Amino acid sequence: MSQSKDQSIADLRIDYSQASLSEADSAADPITQFGKWFDEAIQAEVPEANAMSLATVGPNGRPSSRIVLIKQFDERGFTWFTNFESRKGHELLAHPYGALLFHWVALERQVRIEGRVERVSENESDAYFHSRPLRSRLGAIASAQSQPISSRDLLEAEYVKAEQEFGDHPPRPNHWGGYRLLPDTVEFWQGRRSRLHDRILYTLDADGNWQRQRLQP
Structure with a gap:
């Protein structure tokens, strides 16, 4: 890469100025605060406001991350659904902890969430699976996520096979379902001028109370 290109990348910057976040303005509970910010991201029509980065750690101690979609959040935690046999599934089996990151660029906001991860109940996984579009349900059966495959044609053949076998009523495969991250750390980041950003950190204490x-920055 040329020096001029390096310099142009180094010069890319924005002075954030849209909003602020104070201790007085933030909710006592981080789930309540997250709900407020999430609603504002939806109202602002932030593209894929439900997209979050999920970071996990493999048996070798090396981290990996990918984008997944949040499907529910409440006082229990933050839920998404995936293939249990995927790379992230194997990593969560070895180390049942994860980190989530929401980045709502248009609002100059980030939310970082860390905690233990567990599978949701069979009933929750069943209910969400059967709410999905038919093609998505068939795709979950056809794809051995994260495993090598020799061609796109073979993948599509597996889809056709699932379609022929199950028709309009595919069952939830045992290797597919939900995870819930139970947060013990949540940080809200609001961009501010001169890089003096607002960062409010919530941590769960031994008594189950949130400290703020x-x-x-």
Whole structure:
């Protein structure tokens, strides 16, 4: 890469100025605060406001991340659905902890969430699976996620095979279902001018109460 290109990348910057976040303005509970910000992201029509980065750690201690879609959040935690036999599924089996990151660029906001991860109940996985579009359900059966395959044609043949076998009523495969991250750390980041950003960190104490503090940017 040329020096001029390096310099042009280094010069890319935005002075954030849309909003602020103070201890007084933030909710006492991070789930409540997340719900407020999530609603504002939806109202602002942020593209794929439900998209989040999920970071996991493999048996070798190396991290990996990917984008997944949140499907539910409440006082229990943050839920998404996937193939249990995927790379992230194997990594969560070895190390049942994860980190989530929401980045709502248009609002100059980030939310970081960390905690233990567990599978949701069979009933929850069944209910969500059967709410999905038919083609998505068939795709979950056809694809051995994260496993090598020799060609796109073979993948599509597996889809046709699932379609022929199950028709309009495919069952949820045992290798597919939901995970829930039970947060013990949640940080809200609001961009501010001069890189003096607002960072409010919530941590769960030994008594199950949320403690709140400001971090320096």
